[in-house]
Amino acid sequence: MDIIDPQSGCSGGAEAVLGLQPNSSISIAYHSLFGPHNDLLLLEVDEKFLPEILHQRVTLRGQPDEDAVLCTVSKTYAVKFVGTSNSVFLIPPTDKVSNLCNNKDDNNMVVASVIKVAPGCMELVEVAPKLDKLKLLLSQNPYSFSESSDMDISEEREKTRIGLYRWDDLVDRLQASDKELRMGLQSLSAIEIDGYWRILDDKYMNAILNMLLHNVILNDWSINALNEDEVVGVLETDGFPRNIATHCLQVYCCKVDEGVGLSTTWKLDERRICVHLAREILKEGKMKIEIFMEKWMRRVPDGMHASFDMLEGEVLKEKLGMDTWVYSFSVSSLPSTPAERFSVLFQERAKWEWKDLQPYVRDLKVPGLSSEGLLLKYTRRTQPTMDAEPIFSAR
Template identity: 65%
Template sequence: GAEVLLNLQPTSSVSIQYHPFFGPHDDLVLLELDEKLLSDVLYQRVTLRGQPDEDAVLCTKSKTYSVKFVGTSNSVFLIPPADCSTSHESGGKNDKQQVATASVIKVAPGNMELVEVAPRLDKLKSILSENLYSSDEASTAMGDLYQWDDLINKVQASDDELKAGLQALSAVEIDGYWRIVDEKYMDVILRMLLHNSVLNDWLLDSLVEDKVVSVLELDGFPRKLVYHCLNVYGGRVEGEAMGGGVWRLDSRRVCVHFARGILREGKRKMESFMEEWLRMIPEEMQPSFDMLEGEVLTEKLGVETWVRALSVSSLPTTPAERFSILFKERAKWEWKDLEPYIRDLNVPGLSSEALLLKYTRRSQPSVDAEPGAIVVVSCESSDLVLEESCLTFVIIISSLLHHGSGSRSMPMPMPMPMPCEHLISHLRESKSVFV
């Protein structure tokens, strides 16, 4: 049996034969694991997730792995223990010797391999956005609602990654269902909180939980939504001794919220936007345009600067789709503008620099770019086609000039690739003729 092979000595041999139950092999899959995953599998801490029309993923508590079949050129034999093996006798009439054999019960043509991947959270945003929670109670009965068990069955992500995805979407569990609260409703709650802070002389960096919750409940807001508002636009103050807890509003989150509201109706001139934005923000907060990194884009139209919304939270989480949308917004990006929109991309084993090398190429800055600015374009940009065309052109011209001269010298070496902007000057210096 299997023990025979395990104890096989050098230069020894063993007979291989078909097991009596040798049969179909499609009911068996080998899974290759590293030491980190072995204990999770042995103690049943993994799950396979995915819908019938999706490629399955394997999830631990904190990570997601794609499952890929890898074929092998050599057959892998599966041999059962000794009690399922057989033996036979050999030798002459007077010399019988029992020879150990190994019985092959299955043949594996390959194995399944696990590769860590980013969680597939775009679906989470899609299904939760179907039915936003608003002030209209009737809306809660429209569309599908999802509990935690529904989400882990539909979204290909580990439990920890799913929780992080819900937090990134500012989702909240209401009556057992996970919901995204409509931004307009969140705006009403936040404005009422700020209004009451003025009426009651509350400090925005020291909001007493019990007072805030009780006052906003009297204004008609559900207790759960008041806590959610505090959590979305602020955080608990640690180490405070005041009863009931203390919260502090986060300046950036509040400022970004009001900027989104202004730009929801379309782009604005910079002066008009800044004037309205500053007017809406509480006096205790010090807004800065840098707070809107990854939320807005600016563009020059003539002598005027315009501002328009482009939130990183609205973009796909897969790199290919993310870069495709970004280069539809702009053909060329300066690195300082692009970086906030790819900073959150999560691809195991690939840094932001590696993603840039894969999906972009460096380009020449425009005349209005800042000195020393790094500019990138899409790998599919026409700039690259132009560069390749120029390179082909210089090779052809050099070859024609050489062979047309009647020279019997050795063929010229292939010109080394060079940036497109240097090709014309190179041709001029070599006195090549343009046709």
């Protein structure tokens, strides 16, 4: 392409270039508004993204001190600027170009008007959502007994609004797509109360679960066939708000039957309840495994069968002399970023056997990198003999 004086021919827009045939050429000229135009940036996207972008189903998210990410409805992408050594000309559409053809004749030619030379473009790279901040935000003001009390006066209720977040507040603060954010809220057992997303105070959650289990025994309910209307009604009588009572069923039960025209039927989730009870016991601190198992089995409701295998990713064993001790170490409390996750793990233990390490890394998802790739990047594997279990240490 030749750069010429714009007055020597007819000015054409982007259509003139898009219509070029193979092996043909066109002359270009500087537009009268040519300049750096720093507000114009090129974004290179896969064709599958075009409907999302053209229908405005994407958003840029991030705080002023964070690198921006682009979110579709379901995924999150880092935005990377990639420079180029080639000249990339931006040519606006015809209706944006001034007509420079005052006296067109047969010698006039079409000239594409360049408004900017782009030094590079932005590319999208799929990344894991950054949801660690979500738990920190929701932990600022968990829902507790005092809020559910009818004795709360208006002034106290106003105080409880401090540190609370609506959906739009969370979207503004977190680098995650809407779908990923909802999954994050679900993993924290969050509930929307008066328009704000909340987690329940540990004591409050423990109290309502204990009341549910107590009522199962008191009313001789089947743990595999709990009638929602009946259960919620009894919990309301015990002083729990209806939405919280329903939330308890959603957290600690599995839906059995929607019950068209009738009340929904639930069954107690054996693993969730057993893990919750184990966590409560281990709040007392490290203890011998025999003592822990004895306390745990006493707490588990009749009809449920607790197994130590349920506690993968929740509890670690430690050999001290002849005794085996256990203590709480939950994967849910660890960072979701691989580098930070492995750093915390190797601070806890310098060396990990695979059977112990696997529950704490299997949830890590990095687009474009397999689980084996993560281990190669962040750990050093040793195996004294072919029959020995592999040992992982920090790289």
